[in-house]
Amino acid sequence: MFRNFHFIVALLVAPALAILAWYAADTALGERKEPAKEGLGYELIGDSNCRYESGTCTMTNGNFKLDIQVDRAGGENQLAVRLESAHPLDAMSMGWVNPGAEKTEQTALEPANDRRTRWEGVIPGEASTKARMRVLARADGTSYYGEAKTVFIDYETSFGEDFRK
Secondary structure, eight states, X not given: OTTOHHHHHHHHHHHHHHHHHHHHHHHHHSOOOOOOOTTOEEEEEEOGGGTTTOSXXXXXXXXXXXXXXXXXXTSXXXXXXXXXXXSOOSEEEEEEEOTTOOOOOOEEOEEOSTTSOEEEEEEESOOOTTOEEEEEEEETTXXXXXXXXXXXXXXXXXXXXXXXX
16 A cells, blocks of 8 residues: 555645645635724724733734733822833723723823824722723724723732843
8 A cells, every 4th residue: 555656645745735725715715804994993802911910911903902001000099001002093091990880981191202102191090800991092093992801900920020121
């Protein structure tokens, strides 16, 4: 059986052809990415670092990306927020929804650089680890919104050191 040269070549070529056919079918029949349309809203999805004590939450939708850092250094019942975006933003607001609360008050953040890719602000209220963070960003006439858990606020490691430096 393994003496037949054609059989051996078929065993080597068939998996490569199957993988090539898989990519060709995806290219021909898969969904095409469309640019964001002005006036519409798109949901941001929290990455895995939003679900544990990482100190940073990354929210994305396609190539639109927000990196959010929150510190409890803003005083009593205030949280200092720093946000970095891959794209220039027209406006940015955030707020906390604590358990049992129906509504949240959004607080506008201020741009921290001329390119409008870095935003900072102080948000009133205490965000427990059971609260949820709501984000609303506007860029080029398009709205991006999202919600994530606030577990990421407290940066903790098993070594007791801050490795974010």
